[in-house]
Amino acid sequence: MFETLKVFLRNRKAAIGLAIVLAYVAVAIFGPMLLGADPMARVGRPHVAPDGEALLGTTRMGRDVFAQLIYGTRTSLAVGFFAGLLVVLIGTVLGITAGYFGGVVDEIINFCTNIVLVIPQLPLLLVIAAFVGQTSPVVIAIIIGVTSWAWGARVTRAQTMTLRQREYIQASELIGEPAHRMIFVELLPNLLSIIGFNFIGSVTYTIITQATLEFLGLGNPMSVSWGTMLYHAQNSSAITVGAWWEVLAPAVAVAGIGIGLSLLNFGVDEISNPRLRTLGTIAAAAKAQEKIDRQRAAGKLQGAAQ
Template sequence: MTNLSPRTEQTVPDATMALATAAAERHQRPRSAWRMMLPTMTPWLALGLILIGVIALFGAIAPFFVSDPSVIRDIGLQPPSAEHILGTTQTGQDVFSQLAYATRGSLQIGLIVGVLATVLSAFFGILGAYIGGFADEAFSLFSNVFLVIPGLPLVIVISGFVPQEQRGLWTIAVVLAITGWAASSRVLRAQTLSIRNRDYVAASRVSGERAPRVIAVEILPNLLPVLASQFVFAVISAILAEAGLSFLGLGASNSSTLGTMLFYAQNGFALPLGAWWWFVPPGLIIALFGMGLSLVNFSIDEIINPKLKNVRLHRRRARVAARLEKAATARATRRAQAEGSRS
């Protein structure tokens, strides 16, 4: 077997790396400004979107096709069967029907808290930082007060003081939103202070544009990836916090959520009795939905921090270069063997 010359071995990696870079850049088309704000589609992002879509679709549509989850039957703790897909509870209630309504309730709380927390953080963070002066100091002080207060104990105290008959879905959502916006507000304030001093914002202010238009047109589009990431994080935190409150008996009394399912499963001794079909499905829904939101949030982080995207691109180019180098080495080896056999 004929060995490659040192000159050939030296030029192969350089050529393959150049080919890998060209191949990676060849498939990249110019992207519009709005397209640059969207995360690049990756297998992890696709998996996250699929998980979120399937669970959201289940929570939105399944309640219309299942039976009444509150109907009591004389077939308590029956395992999954053809009649009851996920078995029954201790009082004979259908677990699959409860899961459908509970998923909808948890998604509603997550969506409400996500919207409210994002609006509060944007108001106190973006508006205060843009106005500056006394307004910024007052908003910053208000945010710091909520930031230093322990979140979960405050939620437990507020929920404990609310009467049980008034502790509905909206009440729990408002409590969670009030206690979960301060950290996001600090991040938005720092980003707004950085953007406020840029040339295009200063040009808009000098040209006589009003503050609401400058915020909406010049500042807010640059903060959309941060707002999206904070919204996703608020939804995850809200669903987990609501599940914790419901498990402690402080959840919504007139609504069904995944947390209330776990609460009643624990009170019904589902784990000691081996009724896994009662507590595993709601816990699995929470875990999978949180996983999907986390994967989407990781993809949004690439927009906020371009270094993460550059690392992924370098890894892709390195894999392409390794494949091209292997193929080039194999071709050179075959060519050298053919020349040796002819000589």
């Protein structure tokens, strides 16, 4: 495990992305406890610019933007991770089932997957959220989770079908290994990189989609999240009246977690993909050779000058 962690941290993208994500997680867990403030309480005059008392200013209702940002981090990350787990669970179960058993089971699951893939996802989410009404963050997470599993199921199915043709899998089947052992012992460990890739991508998509739905007014306006902060800023015409801090804080928070998760995703992909690892090694060797060539050229110039 420590060797795996060392390999992971050697990748610059993965290390930076992990540091950003862990910083957000620390804020989500410990921030509200250390802050000890009510994000919905009125603490000052409307639209006060950032100062010593209000680090990120106040909203139109006189609420502390910094407190809302801290509490919103917990809500948005909780929704993202919960929906990501739901997407991975559904996609992995259906993908492995279809790829391993094949036949009629594969045809039925593949048919359902194709239907979900064909339907435009964001319009579907907008219709469902509008039909349900002002939804809580948990309901938004469930809606995203049950409508976003198709891509992960398709990729998992394809990789499972590839692994099922390996000699050690076929040998285990010939000696009578039960299906549940084949799936959990032989297949699942070889699918961990794809599952991790799917989870990180699902969390990123969920956080951005939740903010979009709540910004459009399809969430619960009384909850505190980055999306509802943007929604209230829009309704109060924050940009028009010059209260830029009310929009900037949640927008930077969404962008920051998106960058962190994307870097983490790129790093995991490079580590788990042998072709990308080879390209990285070749690029590093080329840079090292270029540095040596420059040093040699500089040495020749100095020798000629002397």
